[in-house]
Amino acid sequence: MAFVRVARDGVPVTQAKDVALDASLGKRFTLKTDVVVVGSGAAGAMVAYEMAKAGRDVLVLESGRYYPSSAFTEHLGDTMTKIYQDQVGQVNTTADIIFVQGACVGGSTVIGACVMEEPGDDVLDGWAAKYGLDNLSAEKFRPYLDTVADQLQIHINEAHEINACAHKVIQGCEKMQFSWKPAQRNVKQCALTGHCLAGCPSDRKMSSLVTHLPWAAAYGARIFSDTEVVKVRTRNGRASGVEARVTDPDSGAHVADMQVDADLVVLAAGAIHSPLIMQRSGVEDRSGQLGRNLSIQPFTQVMGKFKEPLYGFRGALVGVQVDEFTRSDGYTIFSGLAEPESLMAQGDMKAGKAHIDFMKDYKYYAGVNAFSTDQGRGYVQWDGDAYTGGKTIHWNPNREEFENMKASAALAARIFFSGGAEKVFMPTFQSLEVDSVFSLDEKLSEVDYGIKGMYTFRSNSFSPHGTCRMGADSYESVVAPNGEVHGTAGLFVADASLIPEPMSAPPQWTVQALAKYVSDQINAKASSYFIG
Ligand SMILES: Cc1cc2nc3c(=O)[nH]c(=O)nc-3n(C[C@H](O)[C@H](O)[C@H](O)COP(=O)(O)OP(=O)(O)OC[C@H]3O[C@@H](n4cnc5c(N)ncnc54)[C@H](O)[C@@H]3O)c2cc1C
Structure with missing residues (x-):
């Protein structure tokens, strides 16, 4: 040695x-x-x-x-x-997808987020x-x-790494008979603070x-x-x-x-x-x-509001994943609700008093990230001189990719309703709340491909x-x-x-x-x- x-x-x-x-x-x-x-x-x-x-x-x-x-x-x-x-400002040319890096x-x-x-x-x-x-x-x-x-000490989450938010996902899946499994993570003896996206101060994330x-x-x-x-x-x-x-x-x-x-x-x-x-x-x-x-694995965050306080942002950030549709349709749903601060970037788009009321209820929310697989049609381009030029990132969904994003978000909503949610917040630019699973399809019909800036999805990519x-x-x-x-x-x-x-x-x-x-x-x- x-x-x-x-x-x-x-x-x-x-x-x-x-x-x-x-x-x-x-x-x-x-x-x-x-x-x-x-x-x-x-x-x-x-x-x-x-x-x-x-x-x-x-x-x-x-x-x-x-x-x-x-x-x-x-x-x-x-x-x-x-x-x-770019201080989370790295976006595509239409500025509706953030490339987080x-x-x-x-x-x-x-x-x-430590999911492996x-x-x-x-x-x-x-x-x-x-x-x-x-x-x-x-x-x-x-x-x-x-x-x-x-x-990286990758392991399957143990019971204590499955928080209240993840349990709501499990309940929904059990009711709908969807396959789910504990996520695997590269964390050594997780301290369960839920702050993975802000960096792990105790060096447990590998x-x-x-x-x-x-x-x-x-x-x-x-x-x-x-x-x-x-x-x-x-x-x-x-x-x-x-x-x-x-x-x-x-x-x-x-x-x-x-x-x-x-x-x-x-x-x-x-x-x-x-x-x-x-x-x-x-x-x-x-x-x-x-x-x-360029393939981006687009995902949206869907949130469910439950009757009882969950404090769903505490505990391991990602507890379980729904793999029922991963192979057949390319959708995977991961449980996960980041701390309240990050909701500014990802959550419901209300403003003023409505936003404050929404945030006051944060302890009642569970969240999931609904991923879909895209077709890899995007591209990146450097324009101008090597020192003074700039980048552009080109990725917008075609209709099929859009419908997949919508279907994965709808699936997440159904899981939440089956898990007992009284309300679900859809990941659209214009606030879209759904009060019951019976009105989900009708509400989602308002979300149509091509209505730019109105009802299209707020989406992120972590994994280009x-x-x-x-x-x-x-x-x-x-x-x-x-x-x-x-x-x-x-x-x-x-x-x-x-x-x-x-x-x-x-x-x-x-x-x-x-x-x-x-x-x-x-x-x-x-x-x-x-x-x-
Ligand atoms: C918030 C977030 C959460 C994620 N969660 C997960 C997860 O749970 N599971 C999972 O599997 N994946 C996750 N990913 C994706 C995963 O981190 C990436 O797929 C992986 O890190 C890619 O590795 P990489 O080496 O290609 O790029 P990176 O790890 O991004 O490293 C690239 C580095 O190059 C540097 N760089 C760029 N340009 C230059 C330059 N011109 N000169 C010098 N340096 C430069 C960048 O600053 C950066 O540090 C997540 C990503 C993000 C952003």
Whole structure:
């Protein structure tokens, strides 16, 4: 076993303020490394750990800030303004879907809801057959999933992790004879505070902040926060490093420009930003698929009001999932009601006194998130110069996807009514309350596709994927089966953008297994990638 030096304070991170104070660096500096990893979330942290453990010099560049667990206040508002991408303002072009993403050391894992689900064997075997990804067949890929399960302490919720909100879902399912099961989560000895989305102050959530990043640092990986990679540099068609800029996260002031010379570049900036970095860099897009096939797993929050106080926001955030329709229709319902503050973003859209009255009743509510599977028709696009241009995210439901979103929300409402709800709040822009299951269909008929801004759904995406599709055919996919970008040697992708087609399972487990797989592919051919 190798002896490594473990930092006293968890993750040692070089922040913008450290760069500003280091006179030896100046306003423009160059670093050399074997591997530069772009992004420190689910995938980036895993790659950093695997590469550093294999003896490589690793540099991790993260555009978000370093926000240690000791800074978490359990108030979602504090976290949203500090470590959510664009302060939760990352939206599609019609601004009706929020693409929620972590922007910090540890990425989205820091604010994740902790639900862990594997892709089914049929999904993996389907990818293997359709995209020439033999190594992702269930038989070959399952060991990677098992490793992640061990590392993240994934377990099936025990009885004490199923709160009152989840019990209402169970009651409804039992009455309707729908299949449900306790969720699996990556939490070690959950303290049941229910504040997962605001960050876990007691480090029980096995996010990258408390797993792969400190482990990578123990093997010598260097981590920079506040450092946005702008471009991948290439020489003779081969990746040779990156250009990045260091920015003060509070003032927005430019601190320094960084150049990195590296043997390998691994993009792990997530499914929105990894393809954008490639577009900014002018990386060859032979397949025409770069940034395309964006799948978002849209979900809406449906709330039920019950007679008795539930305090449904206390206890484990996600207790159970309804899997009756997952395979047949692609809908999955997860129990979960975040703390009252977050209702501002997700709950009923009343204003003034009506809103105050609504909030006063918060203890009577249970909530679920109703997910549906989309068709992966979206895309992301960078317009303009790499430094001064901007991104757009294009995803709007077609009629079929809209009807699926509606059906999954209606299903959630039926479960609540069967569980004893006296009222259900539907996730529409214009407030829509339903008093009885008998009026549900009539009320929902008011929610029609195409009436823009009136009754369409308030929807979020936590889990974009697919924008750098992996596959053997370089004319159909962006990334080769070993993780290397088709046509650009030395440039790898390891994150959620690899997932070759829309999936219904929450993706973090899959993403981390893919990142380990890509790392193994690199390590297996180390002598051809690294000089010395
Ligand atoms: C609120 C929330 C709850 C979620 N809950 C669950 C759940 O319960 N179960 C589940 O399976 N999944 C969940 N997810 C989704 C899951 O977290 C993601 O699928 C997973 O983290 C994706 O990993 P990734 O490495 O692709 O991206 P991320 O983990 O998002 O990491 C990408 C990182 O790259 C950084 N970055 C972006 N651009 C640049 C750049 N130019 N330069 C440098 N760094 C950059 C970002 O700041 C970010 O830190 C949730 C996501 C969110 C936002």
